[in-house]
Amino acid sequence: MTAELWAEQAGAPIPASPPARPDAGGQRQPARQSSLKRHNLALVLGELTGGSRLSRAQVAVRTGLTKATVSSLVDALLDAGLVVEEAPERGAVGRPASPLSLNRCGPAGLGVEVNVDYVAASVVDLTGEIRAHEVAGGDDRSVPPEHALRRAAALARRVERAAGADGLAVAGVGVALPGIVDADGRLRVAPNLPGWRDFPVVECLGGLLGRELPPTAAGNEANLAAMAELWYGGRPELRDFVYVSGEIGIGAGIVVDGRLFRGVRRSAGELGHVMVDSSGPLCGCGAYGCVEQFAGQEALLRSAGVPAEAGSALANPTGAVAELLGRARGGDPRTLEALRRAGTALGIAVSALVNLVDVPTVVLGGLHAQLAPYVASAVARELTDRVVGAESWPVRLEVSSLGPGAAVRGAAGSVVRDILDDPGAWLLGVLVGA
């Protein structure tokens, strides 16, 4: 059990061989050969991610491998159920080509998200498409952690059954949590879930789900939403960005060169607790004036005068956030002023993030993606005013299209990305029945 994967799975190359030890000479040859095959399997499969349909010959051209090598690798990937080969298509000239693509009925990833006011579960297939999804509102601050995890486990079983009926077998479970998660899947601290301090989420969820649905990793929800944006956001050129994940809490996932920047203790991106007004209200973290107290969901509803209720936009699309949006569309001055203030506060905090971490693009996700028409201009103004060098290099402000389910999709996606990044390990598991 390890969450070490989170930082590595974003397309980090698998070395063709372990680093040579000085004077080790040729003794490592067998290991090198097997590592090379493992590398080449990932190379071939990598050509088929992002929706590509390619013939064996096209894969050979793109990878630089010989056709014979590609064919033996493709046969192994077909046997393992990771790719499918369609019936031959006759091209303009020459032999008919049989396009290869990722197997939509291959191993699937199951994501579980436990957040402050909802739990969610999703299954994604190898292509990252969501094949089953469930969400249930409910305030997890008012119940013991075990209770919330039982609700999450029940959702997980339902999406697993739904995916199974669709021909999919779940290969692993990823867990998204609204706080700092350690390498053992323990929630170290979550400012909005004070009763969960040092709670062993993965161990407890593993006990509830049993051996057939093993949690394989856990991570922070903003980080996983950022990975979902990287993998499934429809902007393959976007390799350096921060994803702002707004719910009741506010977090950020920092992606640099297509990899998650996680910090030293896996807690980088705690955007919600950047101070924006020292005379502001007390925050769940114990400090005053954190951005969450101005731009988080409950703070925003309070400031707009909309009655809050448990269940975020993900759990309850007709709830308080919909009411807030309706009032904004209707031009309600109090609501518009609350949104403008939230945008300014968020912009101040995100400017600090850009000044400190130096990423050229900010992607608004979750709550703030929904609210973008009313908050984005205030955020952009702060970025222009506060980011050093913004005159030369304007910060790009984008809005995520993934919707409020990005984190649970990222948690599910991390399972299939592990398989795509190292199909050799998956093949070995199939062979030895592990």
Place this chain on the structure above:
Amino acid sequence: MTAELWAEQAGAPIPASPPARPDAGGQRQPARQSSLKRHNLALVLGELTGGSRLSRAQVAVRTGLTKATVSSLVDALLDAGLVVEEAPERGAVGRPASPLSLNRCGPAGLGVEVNVDYVAASVVDLTGEIRAHEVAGGDDRSVPPEHALRRAAALARRVERAAGADGLAVAGVGVALPGIVDADGRLRVAPNLPGWRDFPVVECLGGLLGRELPPTAAGNEANLAAMAELWYGGRPELRDFVYVSGEIGIGAGIVVDGRLFRGVRRSAGELGHVMVDSSGPLCGCGAYGCVEQFAGQEALLRSAGVPAEAGSALANPTGAVAELLGRARGGDPRTLEALRRAGTALGIAVSALVNLVDVPTVVLGGLHAQLAPYVASAVARELTDRVVGAESWPVRLEVSSLGPGAAVRGAAGSVVRDILDDPGAWLLGVLVGA
């Protein structure tokens, strides 16, 4: 000319061989052999950094290389003047050992710093010891960049001559600047030097210094001070920290796993422009309420009522900062209140940095190292109150012992670290007379 080095020179391992290309087979063998020698040269030399004195036999044990391999590598390092071998010492038993150490008369690095109110130049030897140092106060905001660079070039020539008289030959010049520096050694933007926008500092300084003193890289002063802390700070176990560099401006260098985190456009760590009070004064960057306006040198002197003068503590140890410290020691209430407010402001900004980047240790440097007795407790209080998870993992607050010359020492040190990290490249240069 490249500043790409800055991020790499912090002990990043040189791969023993280039990554194997799929199907490349054995054709790369000659390249591999030469890369392996290069790697092993660095490995041997690396054992001698940090002040170690080791015999060839001890180096062999520590590196895992054979004694014969070590001896041929050491001979090459001796020939190139990078190490020296002392007269044999008779040990308790066996043959007398001849300790090897870095050559204090080997190639040296020259650092040049152009800051807001002073210029400085230093020469360090291979061990990192400062062998010559000059500093001159003067407000660089009121003169054209060429004028300030001429003053800096004159200092550089003086320290070069002084080092030469001490038997040292300068191998390259590193430049430290108070702003965002691009890969071509151009100062893109420096909020406290508005007249320098997009100024080609390295090109201009190169013209002034001539071919015998070539600037090899340029970087941000806070980043270079952080590297000096990493290399020469006397805390070899400290591999993850932020170094807070306080002068008129405030910057931070972020070191993660012994490497500089520089961000996407080399501008990470712009700590000075984190907002701490939106009703605060206008900053040189164009925004309101930046931490520099509360905890930077001029802001602090103003708030304490001490007349400011050009020339920082580095240039003028008996100047305004000394007066501020004297008043603080005497218990002057206005001074103590100004320092307390500066510490709180700095603590708020540094808390944002720790929350966003997740580094466990903060090192106060420059001005704030001098002021530590009066600001550290306020900084520590904000870190305790504002950093998420600080109850479980308290943030360590340290004070740098390097003094105000850390940045110029880092700039000089970067030249010798390049040689130590890749002595093979240096040897090749000696051989072909480049």
